[in-house]
Amino acid sequence: MGEKVRLTGKEKSELWIEGVVTVILLLMLNFAVLVLLKQVIAMNQNLQNSIWGIKNVLTFGDGEHIWSWRYLFIWLMLLADAIVVYWRLIRRYRQIQMRHVIRELHYIADGHLDHRIRFAVNTDLQKVINSINALVESTVGSMEEERRMEQSKDELITNVSHDIRTPLTSIIGYLGLIEDRQYRSDEELLKYTHVAYLKAKQMKVLTDDLFEYTKVRQTTTPLNTTEFNMVAMLEQLAASFELEAQKKQIAISVSGKPDPLMMEADTEKLGRVFNNLIVNALKYGQGAKHIFLTAERIGSEVVVKVSNDGAQIPNDSLSQLFDRFYRVEESRSQETGGTGLGLAIAQSIVTLHGGYIYADSTPELTSFVMHLPLKVGQPLEKKSAPANPQKEL
Template sequence: MSEKVKLTGKEKSELWIEGIVTVILLLMLNFALLVLINQMIAHNPGLENAIWGVKTNLTFGSRGFHLWSWSNLFLALMAIADVIVVYWRLARRYRQMQMRHVIAELHFIADGHLDHRIKFEVNTELQKVVSSINALVDSTVNSMAEERRIEQSKDELITNVSHDIRTPLTSIIGYLGLIEDHQYRSEEELLKYTHTAYLKAKQMKVLVEDLFEYTKVKSTTTKLNPVRFNMIAMLEQLAASFELEAHKKHMRILVSGEPDPLMMEADTEKLGRVFNNLIVNALKYGQGGRHIFLDAQRIGSEVVVKVSNDGAQIPNDALSQLFDRFYRVEESRSQETGGTGLGLAIAQSIIALHGGYIYADSSPEITSFVIHLPLKVGASLTDNKNKSNEEAGKSK
């Protein structure tokens, strides 16, 4: 809450001294002016006659009562002028004191107290400066917090990448070392070592590719190549491409949606990566499930796509972290079961590039990843971001 500047005892004394000195100087000036005018009248009778004429014009009654004499009029004008001068001098000194307080507060903030703000009231012009200072400090604090967040994010990324690369790399070096030292008993064992090293190398390749894709879609310079296409036809093509893998898992992929055709504009290559990740996750983690549902609906000015499965439920405490980099629902970080942990983070970034948002919902009956996309790239970007924040809050 704003309050007026509290003057110190020294500052109050300065104001009193300023006022007293000003009054004394003005009284001396007034006295000098009166003496000067009296001398002028004494040496110039014509001037006295002119003043007498004014005096006559201000006469009332038969007895000649004079409303003003020239000296009374002059004294009144001087008194008004004196009050104005005293007020101006004191106001100016008070503003100077306010400025000193603002500068002191600014030095206090500059010394590292960035949580401090200037809260007292000052004159209108100086208040604009105070508001600008507070806004600048807020902006600086936010920028520093964002910079720390980015640095922390980079550190976490490096740590996670190092961890995930080190594990298969250790295996590769170990098995190749056995081969290098001829520590194998048969050709069959040699082939086993080389095959294991090959699989670990492929895991590293997948991680590097996912990491490259993640950094690319997170870049502010990433551009989309939007084309007009039928979303339902795209989902049907994806279902056909995963039909064999689904059959091995004893699952069926069902496509539905309306209207058909559902025409929209987006980067189909990047959206294909999103749906591939979601379908692969449904096949990998939908234990006990028998169906994967791909559904697209046009609702108002956006398209809502759901990728669902009737497999195992995702724990509620994991829903809010699914889209974090390198997060896996399993406690184990084994890549045989957990992948790279970047798939959903990549999907979220691609959807955000389109001006949309994605969230997850899971119950014992069905688990769904819900994607909201504008019919046209760039449409309602701000509204979609706001909706994304709201949905993220709900999922938590």
């Protein structure tokens, strides 16, 4: 709730002087009007007779009465004077309010962006104050967003530099040994070149993922949408990972409701999402025996889950899984072959489609859940969103 403008002693004196001066001027004006009117009536006999007739009509009893035309005229004049005095004082008071608002605005403009104008004033000025506060809120929000973006860019550069420097150092080191002919046999030479080749491939994977991440983060990235069967797509993905899953003794199963489940999306980009999630399950689902790919149409959206029965993800890690370069094992090594950008890319692609993705993990099942509209551009039904998702766009 706003508070009333508190007047200073000087401002109260200003209002008092305004009222006194106005009253004096009005009394002088009233006196001049009465004198002038009396002279006009005295000079014009017909007007005097007419006024006298009105007087007789409005007079009760013998002699002058308070309801005679003179007193009625005086009372009307005093009422008009009171209205003028009130209007002048109100106008002056609103001018004082405006000065207070301008003073508050200058205070905010001096850099006190956490300050807000809390005055309760007249309707028109209150709209101006509300607009000013909304503008300040928007400006502060934009500045904070800009700072976050700047910090995000700095973190991105730092992380990329770190992840590129490690394999690059190895490449330069081994190629340096070859350049200086510090190898004892052709087998050792092949070993050095092989290590340099693997490190170069790691760098390529990182740069490819980084390029893909920056591309899908742009809201203007076009989507080549087509109509397809989501269940059939998941079955094709399961078949493509079958050999790798068998090596790890993991079974991949697919289910859909209904089947076929027709929807509209960019299949190439969604394929990248599912690839990242399945690879993530194969790589980090320790002790997993099953990977479940499920799709279900609920109202005007499709809910797709990629789940595994491996080790549970700690709760404090769930909210950070989609952050760039985040790894649950808290290691920046490339031993697992990941760049830390896969889930961030998946999140950005799902967002491009107008959906959202989050992770949920229990001792029985770890799931990545996607909510996608049946058609791109179609808003999702809020009622189908989880009540308290661990990670939601």
